[in-house]
Amino acid sequence: MKKDIKIIGSGFSALSAACYLAKKGHRVTVYEKNDSIGGRARQLKRDGFTFDMGPSWYWMPDVFERFFGDFDKKTSDYYQLIKLSPAYRVYYGINDFIAIADNLPEIITTFEAIEKGSGKILQEFMNEAKSNYDIAIKDLVYRPGVSPLELITLETAKKVNQFFSNISRDIRKKFKNIRLIQILEFPVLFLGAKPSDTPSFYSFMNFADFGLGTWHPKTGMYDVVLAMEKLAKELGVTFHVNANIEKIFVENKKAVALVVNGETLKADVILSGADYHHTETLLDQEHRAYSEKYWESRVFAPSSLLFYVGFDKKIENISHHALFFDVDFNQHAIDIYDKPKWPNEPLFYANFPSITDETAAPKGMETGFFLIPLAPGIEDSEELREAYFEKIIDRFEKLTQQKVKNNIIFKQSFCKNDFVSEYNSYKGNAYGMANTLLQTAFLRPKLKSKKVENLYFTGQLTVPGPGVPPALISGKLVAELIEKNI
Known part of the structure; x- marks a missing residue:
């Protein structure tokens, strides 16, 4: 039976679910509180410059191909991909950096040049990482997190020890050079937890990095949002922006309507791709599946x-x-996870999309995006933001041996308070709930409400977890669950 399905939010998981549900013939409407779709993957245009406001790394291209393939499409039907070469650089000192090539053989050569014998060890490590990737990304993450039995397969049984060790310990057993260790620990930061709290099995992220490479949609990550919107509209999905959801109505323990900008709109099924904690605050207290104490006890990924x-x-x-990475990697991690505070010496990430995409900035100019990971729930003020920009731009000038401060036409900041106001993000987190051992698969918040019929959730606080590829998968999983239950 075809249903009237209303979706809250328009991030990657919501767009994914909308496409799958519309393909099944349901009447799907998406409501976005902001003035453009994309959720955290919105776009900022200013004075001829274009920025992706959120995700900027395109990893796991096979997951995107699998998504579009489910609709007999290819990514190339909608956008063009460029493989970055080098994939990225890691800076340690003044003009002192390691460039990560766009292919594994060159990366192995780089490792060997830094630590004798590490090339062969890296190849063995990557063979294991690829095996884990094949198990995880081609199978496990496409399971709905309903039962612990989902994790038990012949393949995972052989790797059970990897769920009880951690990435940091494994890498440090194999490699001695701290720079190589940090490069190998870096990819799991996308999962939202310290490497020492991330199960060894998640080494599949290293295969995503070194094995599959780093890509860039021709004019930015927003190309993917526009592609999914176009696909959704081709399938019959309707979109409404500036549509703030004020309440979810429940009758006889069933979700029956949304209040959108003061108007009550009936629905057969309600699916939220918005922040899970926030969505539950739209319900009366007795209908909430998770208490404030529960959310307080969770390990959240950083804010930024x-x-x-x-x-x-x-x-x-x-x-x-x-x-x-020219400052203490471990101390910054402590400042995020163990003793939350603003770091004295922050690690940071910089992205210059106009190097690859000439449309991202006016001719002869450059578009720059800088990110400092921070503890969620931290104090946020304009004074702190300004002080930390000075910290990182001074270091940027020193490490890259150039003056850039006087060449800044404008800068616009976005921090914890904005994550709360723009995305209703719990504690202003940027990436959702961390994928630690006790927050993996069936131990994450459920796709289906435990208290309210016809109410579902998708996105980075549920399965599979943080990141753009997992968001696409989450939308598929919840759509399948809805289809099964109606």
Whole structure:
């Protein structure tokens, strides 16, 4: 039976679910509180500069192909991909960096040059990482997190020890050079937890990095949002922006309507791709499946301080993606996870999309995006933001040996308070709930409400977890669950 399905939010998981549900013939309407779709993957345009406001790394291209393939389409039907070479640089000192090539053989050569014998060890590590990737991304993550039995297969039984060790311990057993260790620990930060709290099995992220490479949609990550919107509209999905959801009505323990900008709209099924905690606050207390105590006890991925910066000249000695690891990696992690505070010496990430995409900035100019990971729930003020921009831009100038401060046309910041106001994000987190051992698969918040019929959830606080590819998968999983239950 075809249903009237209303979706809250228009991030990647909501767009994915909308496409799958519309394909089944349901009447699907998407409501977005902001003035453009995409959720955290919105776009900022200013003075001829274009910024992706959120996700900027395109990893796991096979997951995107699988999504569009489910609709007999290809990514190339909607957008063009460019493989970045180098994939990224990691800076340790003044013009002292390691460039990560766009292919594994060259990366192995780089490792061997830094630590004798590490090339062969890396190849063995990557063979295991690929095996884990094949098990996880081609199978396990496409399970709905309903039962612990989903994790028990012949393949995972052989790797059970990897669920009780951690990435950091494994890497440090194999490699001695701290730079190589940090490069190998970096990919799991996308999962929202410290490497020492991330199960070894998640080494599949290293295969996503070194094995599959880093890509860039021709004019930015928003290309993917527009592609999914176009596909959704081709399938009959209707979109409404500036549509704030004020309440979810429940009758006889069934979700029956949304209040959107003061108007009550009936629905057969309600699906939220918005923040899970926030969505439950739209319900009366007795209908909420998770208490405030529950949310307080969870390990959340970091928040971020972001800067969108327009430069009036081209930036030198830099790559499209750059990581700045010239300060204490472990101390910054402690400042995020163990003793939450603003870090004295923050690691940071910089992204210059105009190196790859000439439309991202006016001719002869550069688009810059800077990110500092921070503890969620932290104090946020304009004074702190400004102080930290000065910290990182001073280091950026020193490490890349150039002056850029006087070439800034404008800068716009985005931090914890904005994540709360723009996305209703719990504690202003940027990436959802961390994928620690006790927050994996069936141990994450459920796709289907435990208290209210016809109410479902999707996105980075439920399965499979943080990241753009997992968001696409989450939309597929919840659509299948809805289809099964109606």
